[in-house]
Amino acid sequence: MLADISEAIKEIKSKDHKKILIQVPEGLKTEVSRISAKIEKECCVDVFIAAEPCYGACDLPLKEAEVLGCDIIIHFGHYDFGVKTKIPVIYVPVEIKAEISEELKKEIEKIEEKKIGIYSSEPFRRLLEYLGDYLEDIGKEVVDKKIILGCSEFEPAGELNLFIGSGKFHPLALKGKTYFLNLERNKLEDLSRELMKEEMKKAARISKFEDAKKVGILVSTKPGQFYQDCEQFEDRLREQGKKTKILIFDMITNEKLMGLDFDVYVNTACPRILDNPFDKPVVNLRDLP
Numbered sequence: 001m002l003a004d005i006s007e008a009i010k011e012i013k014s015k016d017h018k019k020i021l022i023q024v025p026e027g028l029k030t031e032v033s034r035i036s037a038k039i040e041k042e043c044c045v046d047v048f049i050a051a052e053p054c055y056g057a058c059d060l061p062l063k064e065a066e067v068l069g070c071d072i073i074i075h076f077g078h079y080d081f082g083v084k085t086k087i088p089v090i091y092v093p094v095e096i097k098a099e100i101s102e103e104l105k106k107e108i109e110k111i112e113e114k115k116i117g118i119y120s121s122e123p124f125r126r127l128l129e130y131l132g133d134y135l136e137d138i139g140k141e142v143v144d145k146k147i148i149l150g151c152s153e154f155e156p157a158g159e160l161n162l163f164i165g166s167g168k169f170h171p172l173a174l175k176g177k178t179y180f181l182n183l184e185r186n187k188l189e190d191l192s193r194e195l196m197k198e199e200m201k202k203a204a205r206i207s208k209f210e211d212a213k214k215v216g217i218l219v220s221t222k223p224g225q226f227y228q229d230c231e232q233f234e235d236r237l238r239e240q241g242k243k244t245k246i247l248i249f250d251m252i253t254n255e256k257l258m259g260l261d262f263d264v265y266v267n268t269a270c271p272r273i274l275d276n277p278f279d280k281p282v283v284n285l286r287d288l289p
């Protein structure tokens with residue numbers, strides 16, 4: 001992973017910051033000591049490292065920055081998610097250098113659909129541009145081109161979605177006919193069945209919620225995941241005759257729900273926590289009718 005910190009350094013110097021908290025994604029952890037040493041040397045500041053796992057720009061270390069008295073947070077690897085913060089945050093993009101192999105190009109050429117929506121995650125932004133140009137060159141029509149998040153709300157724009165990157169976290173946010181240009185495995189994979197199964201699981205969870213009497217409402221304190229209207233939502237469920245309680249966490253896990261006696265949980269935080277197994281049914285708020 002590559003991160004260009006020159007803009008961040010300019011910004012720190014121009015504002016006379018003294019204490020800085022940096023937060024990096026897992027893939028950049030081996031580089032974090034080098035990055036902090038460079039910032040300390042060039043800017044004459046104290047640099048601290050936020051060491052909790054970071055899941056996105058929804059997960060800024062605001063409490064840690066406040067406790068340490070930091071003037072600014074530098075967040076690597078994700079773009080601004082729109083989280084409102086008292087402390088300023090600089091977002092530093094990260095790039096993964098990768099190429100589309102000749103083998104993969106041959107697979108792409110076999111795609112029959114003409115109107116294609118193409119997607120990727122932030123570190124592959126440059127490659128997404130390249131893929132768009134390549135598809136146009138071989139006669140396809142690129143009808144949509146976006147960087148997506150694991151929680152992006154999505155409606156297909158073309159006959160096929162084509163995701164380029166590594167790991168299934170992001171492409172599983174898509175819907176409809178979807179192919180995954182998996183750079184790690186150098187393969188073009190069809191994710192359509194997996195996505196359809198996800199839709200079926202979603203429908204089953206909604207039906208369990210409808211039958212449930214005792215509902216736990218899961219709320220996260222993570223700055224970009226906190227659901228402001230949780231109490232109004234609870235009132236609505238009570239009007240529907242359900243018994244409810246709001247449960248608040250930082251990270252929501254199955255282990256933390258053990259021993260609680262709710263029939264069903266409504267998750268108001270990151271919808272992708274459902275990628276992990278839960279003993280009791282959990283439905284995402286955004287999926288409720």
Ligand code: SF4
Binds near residue numbers: 152271
């Ligand atoms: S809410 Fe979840 S999927 Fe969305 S950016 Fe945060 S961690 Fe990623």
